[in-house]
Amino acid sequence: MPEGKFCNKTPINTEEQLKATLGDKGGKQYYEEMNHLDVDSDKLWAAIQKTMKSRTKTWLEICAHCGLCAESCFLYQVNGRVPEQVPSYKIQSTLGVMVKKKGKVDNEFMQMCMETAWSKCTCCNRCGMYCPHGIDMGVMFGYLRGLLYSQGFVPWELKIGSGMHRVYRAQMDVTTEDWVETCEWMAEENEEDWPGLEIPVDKVGADIMYTCNAREPKHYPEDIAEAAILFHVAGENWTVPSEGWEQTSLSMFAGDWECCKDNVLNVYAALERLKPKRAIGTECGHAHRATVIEGPYWAGRPDGQPPVPYIHYVEWLAEALRTGKLKIDPAKRIKEPVTLQDSCNYVRNQGLKNVTREIISYIVEPGYFVEMAPNREHNYCCGGGGGFNGIGLYREQRNVALRKKMEQILDTGAKLVIAPCHNCWDAIRDLEEEYKIGIRWSFLKPLVIKMLDVPEHLRPTEE
Amino acid sequence: MFKKILLATSGAPSTFGAARVAFDMAKRYGAEVVVFNVMGVPTKAFSQVVNDVRTGEEIEVDDEYRAWVEEELKSTFEKQIESVEYAKIVTTTGVPSREILRAARAEDADLIVMGASSGDSSAYRKGYPGSTLQRVAKAARCPVMTVHRETASYWGGFGNIVFATDFSKQAEYAFRFALNAARELDCDLTLFHALDISGKVMDQNAIEDKIITARNRIRETYGPLMGDFKNFDIEVWEGVPYVEVVKIARERSADLIVLAHHSRELDPDLASIGSTMEQVILRAGCPVVSVSKPDKV
Numbered sequence: 001m002p003e004g005k006f007c008n009k010t011p012i013n014t015e016e017q018l019k020a021t022l023g024d025k026g027g028k029q030y031y032e033e034m035n036h037l038d039v040d041s042d043k044l045w046a047a048i049q050k051t052m053k054s055r056t057k058t059w060l061e062i063c064a065h066c067g068l069c070a071e072s073c074f075l076y077q078v079n080g081r082v083p084e085q086v087p088s089y090k091i092q093s094t095l096g097v098m099v100k101k102k103g104k105v106d107n108e109f110m111q112m113c114m115e116t117a118w119s120k121c122t123c124c125n126r127c128g129m130y131c132p133h134g135i136d137m138g139v140m141f142g143y144l145r146g147l148l149y150s151q152g153f154v155p156w157e158l159k160i161g162s163g164m165h166r167v168y169r170a171q172m173d174v175t176t177e178d179w180v181e182t183c184e185w186m187a188e189e190n191e192e193d194w195p196g197l198e199i200p201v202d203k204v205g206a207d208i209m210y211t212c213n214a215r216e217p218k219h220y221p222e223d224i225a226e227a228a229i230l231f232h233v234a235g236e237n238w239t240v241p242s243e244g245w246e247q248t249s250l251s252m253f254a255g256d257w258e259c260c261k262d263n264v265l266n267v268y269a270a271l272e273r274l275k276p277k278r279a280i281g282t283e284c285g286h287a288h289r290a291t292v293i294e295g296p297y298w299a300g301r302p303d304g305q306p307p308v309p310y311i312h313y314v315e316w317l318a319e320a321l322r323t324g325k326l327k328i329d330p331a332k333r334i335k336e337p338v339t340l341q342d343s344c345n346y347v348r349n350q351g352l353k354n355v356t357r358e359i360i361s362y363i364v365e366p367g368y369f370v371e372m373a374p375n376r377e378h379n380y381c382c383g384g385g386g387g388f389n390g391i392g393l394y395r396e397q398r399n400v401a402l403r404k405k406m407e408q409i410l411d412t413g414a415k416l417v418i419a420p421c422h423n424c425w426d427a428i429r430d431l432e433e434e435y436k437i438g439i440r441w442s443f444l445k446p447l448v449i450k451m452l453d454v455p456e457h458l459r460p461t462e463e
Numbered sequence: 464m465f466k467k468i469l470l471a472t473s474g475a476p477s478t479f480g481a482a483r484v485a486f487d488m489a490k491r492y493g494a495e496v497v498v499f500n501v502m503g504v505p506t507k508a509f510s511q512v513v514n515d516v517r518t519g520e521e522i523e524v525d526d527e528y529r530a531w532v533e534e535e536l537k538s539t540f541e542k543q544i545e546s547v548e549y550a551k552i553v554t555t556t557g558v559p560s561r562e563i564l565r566a567a568r569a570e571d572a573d574l575i576v577m578g579a580s581s582g583d584s585s586a587y588r589k590g591y592p593g594s595t596l597q598r599v600a601k602a603a604r605c606p607v608m609t610v611h612r613e614t615a616s617y618w619g620g621f622g623n624i625v626f627a628t629d630f631s632k633q634a635e636y637a638f639r640f641a642l643n644a645a646r647e648l649d650c651d652l653t654l655f656h657a658l659d660i661s662g663k664v665m666d667q668n669a670i671e672d673k674i675i676t677a678r679n680r681i682r683e684t685y686g687p688l689m690g691d692f693k694n695f696d697i698e699v700w701e702g703v704p705y706v707e708v709v710k711i712a713r714e715r716s717a718d719l720i721v722l723a724h725h726s727r728e729l730d731p732d733l734a735s736i737g738s739t740m741e742q743v744i745l746r747a748g749c750p751v752v753s754v755s756k757p758d759k760v
Contacts, residue, residue, distance in 0.1 A: 022525070023525055023526065025523050025525055026523055185565075185568060188604075189564075189602050192756070218557075219505055219557050219558055219561065220558065220561070221561065222561070392512065
């Protein structure tokens with residue numbers, strides 16, 4: 001059987017398809033259909049010829065199979081150091097073979113590639129730093145995912161995830177009305193504690209346009225409220241767009257390139273429409289990578305930059321604390337051992353390592369911050385990056401992957417982990433659920449709000 | 464004043480007291496009951512998996528599961544649903560406190576009724592520290608009624624209301640709710656203040672002076688708002704506030720305690736135990752209403 005009802009080469013483009021695919025509990029039928037899915041070798045080879053550029057060709061060619069990348073990979077470390085987990089092996093045995101065979105590969109091979117691309121690599125890009133040639137297996141796995149997606153070999157949840165983006169232009173079923181309504185609700189819920197608090201929607205010409213992660217309106221709207229409170233206290237002139245507010249890109253995890261481009265163009269359209277001086281995204285790693293680092297290229301922007309300067313939340317927060325827009329009450333600083341999770345997507349991939357540590361210097365009492373080892377750009381993935389967190393089929397592998405982070409956290413002795421990234425936050429939460437090591441975890445926003453020195457005129461009047 | 468009651472329930476026996484009170488009120492006062500159930504707490508990032516609130520097991524919510532949960536709720540509350548004119552079941556997934564607030568807002572509920580504790584092992588708490596009640600009580604626009612002890616749910620209707628004040632702004636909203644309820648339901652109303660002398664050794668004259676001052680303050684603060692309502696009296700007792708509130712409620716055979724909720728603290732370690740409201744809820748022999756906003760009083 002070439003194309004299945006759920007598992008096929010066609011992306012999900014309608015709400016009906018989306019609901020039907022969701023209705024296939026756990027992707028049971030989906031994965032059964034995958035066993036019969038034909039590989040369109042001609043299309044695959046054509047895609048490779050069209051999209052595989054010199055960098056990838058060179059990387060595949062020059063890899064000396066030296067194995068120096070092995071230890072750099074946390075999945076190699078936690079999986080008994082088996083040769084099958086060496087990054088160079090993982091990419092050569094998948095993409096490498098696919099290219100060598102000019103796309104003439106079978107179903108079994110494609111399923112092996114799928115398992116490797118989504119359960120043996122989180123695209124954390126750490127291996128690229130340790131390869132003497134600078135070969136980045138993570139980048140190549142991102143590319144391989146695109147090829148696999150185009151042939152229908154993608155985990156069920158990610159087919160749905162990119163389908164959500166296609167249908168709702170958000171990773172979850174949050175409509176424009178839901179979003180705007182949630183902003184109103186959060187302003188209303190907090191107006192008493194924060195007199196004058198607003199969440200301005202579609203304000204043209206503001207200093208800041210804020211974008212977030214659909215999980216926030218869907219499940220954790222207090223995150224939006226917290227962003228609003230901090231902008232409010234800092235006296236920022238800010239807004240959120242009614243359309244183009246969703247910054248994340250499960251399509252990037254899925255390898256749905258067409259959808260990646262659509263996501264980011266949607267955000268950029270909001271920037272063109274509202275003309276803010278700059279944009280700020282929430283505490284999310286992959287959203288930043290998608291919209292700020294990779295997005296400009298997907299969108300075909302010649303300068304490789306978003307339409308306006310687009311910074312990560314930690315950059316704004318550090319700036320607000322540095323310039324005194326936000327003041328911390330020294331008595332309320334964190335006075336317990338605390339550690340910090342570096343998000344691969346904006347630390348290793350964009351170099352924001354010192355920014356988060358600057359924030360730490362304001363909010364943690366000196367002597368209480370404990371670095372993980374290794375840290376900064378050398379830190380390990382949380383264990384759930386690149387879509388790993390959300391794939392039921394690879395739950396067990398993901399749980400094993402969490403062990404590296406668990407060991408790192410245990411070694412610090414800290415019971416509080418600051419995780420300014422949705423994905424890391426999730427992985428660390430799941431880590432606690434799975435291994436019960438007795439830790440707490442938090443985004444920056446709620447921690448900072450708790451220790452703010454709020455100016456008199458912004459405090460609620462007490463009666 | 465009670466046109467629509469949102470009964471937040473996990474369907475577990477620990478919420479049966481809350482259900483009994485909610486349906487009883489609906490029957491007496493002609494209200495609609497929305498039986499609201501958060502069947503699963505999201506887990507695992509963006510996947511479709513949730514932790515079932517009853518079993519803690521990981522499940523995938525689909526139409527079939529949803530229908531099954533609704534059927535369970537329907538049979539659990541069958542007799543009660545039949546006893547009222549309007550009732551409906553609404554289920555969803557999400558973080559319980561957040562979804563209860565969302566539903567109360569969407570339904571424009573006049574009152575939220577819920578149990579006080581889902582137990583430490585429940586999926587409600589799993590991964591989401593902090594008590595559902597604390598979060599709901601803090602942010603709800605409408606009063607929140609809690610029924611914790613089984614015995615607190617066997618009153619029929621309301622006849623005696625104890626309103627305990629700490630003279631905060633929120634206490635004024637709570638007062639308005641208590642007065643309106645007393646008026647509308649023809650109840651006796653006790654305006655009460657507990658003079659906190661816990662952990663202090665005070666001169667008896669000083670205590671008595673403070674009691675007199677507090678009585679006057681109640682009279683001055685709430686007296687002018689009484690209008691033609693006459694069935695009230697004023698009491699000030701010294702002691703540990705939550706103990707005194709529970710004691711006067713018992714002494715007056717109160718069937719409803721009304722308190723203000725105004726803790727800003729949402730840190731679960733600091734907020735979950737210790738507040739007067741929480742202690743009163745745990746100990747009271749009748750339903751407790753907490754009010755934090757002026758909208759629905």
